[in-house]
Amino acid sequence: MQIKKAITEFISDEFKLDPQTLNPDTSFTADLGLTPEGLSDFLQRLQDSLNIILPEDKVPEVNTVGQLLELVSEDEVDL
Numbered sequence: 001m002q003i004k005k006a007i008t009e010f011i012s013d014e015f016k017l018d019p020q021t022l023n024p025d026t027s028f029t030a031d032l033g034l035t036p037e038g039l040s041d042f043l044q045r046l047q048d049s050l051n052i053i054l055p056e057d058k059v060p061e062v063n064t065v066g067q068l069l070e071l072v073s074e075d076e077v078d079l
Contacts, residue, residue: 004069006050011065014042024066043068 012019015032028034034042043062047054054062054071062068 003050003052003072007046007069007072008065010046010049014045022065024064024069026065027063028065029063 008019008022011017011022026032028039028042029036039062040059043054043059046052052072058071062071
């Protein structure tokens, strides 16, 4: 499974959303209602669930779905 698809499915499952409603500009805080602490917890669950590692120095910059997907594609992670 492609990592971007897996991440999109994980987000839609976590928030009980149709994956079609997610777009690169979807904000984890403004649109999905996460607090900064909640976002941190969410990203940790994502990493644990998909067995990926996000670069710690870049994680604080993640605010949108698009930023998260870019971060993963930069890292070229394989499942």
